[in-house]
Amino acid sequence: MTTNRLAPLLHHAVRLTILFGLTAYIAYLSLTGQILLFIAPQLVKYVDLAAICMALFMIGQLYLLVRSFREPVPSCACGAADGHSHGDDHGHSHEPTGGPVKNGLVYGLFLLPVLLGLLMPNEAFAGSLAHNKGMNLGVFTGGGMPADLARLDGGEDPDLKTLFRSDTYNRDYAKLGMLLYKQDKIVMSDEWFIEKLQAMNTFVDNFQGKTLQITGFVYREDGLPANQLIIGRMAMTHCIADISPYGIIAEADNAASFANDTWVTITGTLSKTTSHEMPVIKLMIQSTEPASAPSIPYIYPDWDFAKKLK
Template sequence: MNTKLLSLHHLIKATILFGFAMYIVYLVKTDNILYYIAPRMVDYVKWSAVGFYAIAVYQVYQTIRTFWGSKAACDCDHDHTPSRSVLKNALIYGLFCFPLLLGFALPDTTMGSSLAAKKGMNLSSANSVKKETSSNATALSESLSAPGATATAPSTPGIGSLTPVPSPSGNSAGAGNAAGTTAGSSAGAGSSAKSSTDPDEMFPSDKFTQHYAAYAKQLYQDGGVIPVKEELFLETLTTVDLYLDKFVGKKMQLTGFVYREDDMKNTQFVVGRFTIQCCSADASPYGVLVDYDRAEQFADDSWVTVTGTIQQTKFNDMDIMLLKVEKITKAEPAKAQYVYPNFDFGA
């Protein structure tokens, strides 16, 4: 291939690499990078920009070197000469240029109601925790029913022991109950725990829920309004949802965007936020159903701060938390509009 044409290929590669590096720098400088990835991933993306710059500089060096007639040789017996087909080259370079052009051309916007409707708003944030506890109890039941299984109780009660371990719902239904024991005694223990004022009895736990139980005791004993802080958004909702019967009548305050579904009442909407673990691809909407007489005053995707009394209701045949609004105000969208798992929770 003509050295001038080959140098053009190196120049195109350098331009594309510089473009990606500049786009990352733009996102970081404007903080718009938080629309796409979680804060803990930002440093990795910054380092990738440095890598793009370094490779782009090398491609510029190759451009100059090749232009003056010197071609690199790696002695690997492979032909690294680019294709002479214009269409093939256009398609290959287009795979890199197209997303880069979209990044610069399209506005950086946050996710809202339209995406929440597609993904499905999660109104019971404790579901995943309950499923883990339930699946563990099922696995224990199957292991005990296997031939040769013995019912020996370990000295330390736990999720794998036969000593009854209180479940998060407040009943004293442990592994033994899951293995087939009658529910009568556990129901009695559940009613006893429910009437107790001892926090340890009010908020029973196993190894999957011990951190939530500890946080539930803190929230219950603090009194006053339960604040749903951004740094503990999902953890707070999960804790209250997990022990919902103990928090009925308590007050809660949270901020988020307004979301509605067709089968909701005119007085109802959801105050929600998107949670992200790694990037926008794994975003999931979580929220709390609220009830307010003048709910129609607030448009979809507008931001509000709501203070209300925690109640329990049914929605789509599921028991969920309901916030009976006592105070509601318009709010400015948060600078970082998404919330993230707190990996220090329970540490």
């Protein structure tokens, strides 16, 4: 009978440990800001709520543990009191079913994320994973407005309107394109990285000869000529399982001297090329300087981009 009494206690204690481990690990990630290496900022509040919820579960689990200490033979309705039998064979003991090995494995699975998290340093993915994903040049589709754009005069000039002829579907990119067109130097900052890229690729011809500055990691795709490379960023929607790389093809005679995965800031003038039979912008490199990778290197698609344009 001793095992009969000990087993449920052990179960409750292990569950309490797991809940504590998961809660503490998430709290740690959230407090240190490292959580942004795993999920996008708009999800952080939900994960914080989840951690609070698991902390409540911990209290509940503690209560269950204490109760099974006090009442070694649990006074539970799912048992003999009701008279209806379930699991005739396991009678109605609160003895955990299954051997200790299997239980250990299942519980071990819950501790695995915490153990891996503690044993291995958290790392941001920039270039190295782009190779698994295939670079996206942002050809097709399409916080407030970035400051550099908000400063511009929104007034619509008829000449520009003919340049950025739009239909219902790419109207937003046409609007953004007009704003970018008015800039002396287009800077690819974190905000609206994808949106700017897509606006320029929607109206490739309008941006010929414009000056552009971009910071990102160096990446090469199979079949890229020796004098070209891609300057890219990783975009995250929810979590790193869905990150995809976005970038601009850059060209220079000394392109081979840029090592993959290094971060650089490149300034140059825009030209054009084709990728997968679609016209895309290309950056003719004029000057480069080494850059350091941001601690959170991800960029995020802006869900309210069209609304902020107005």
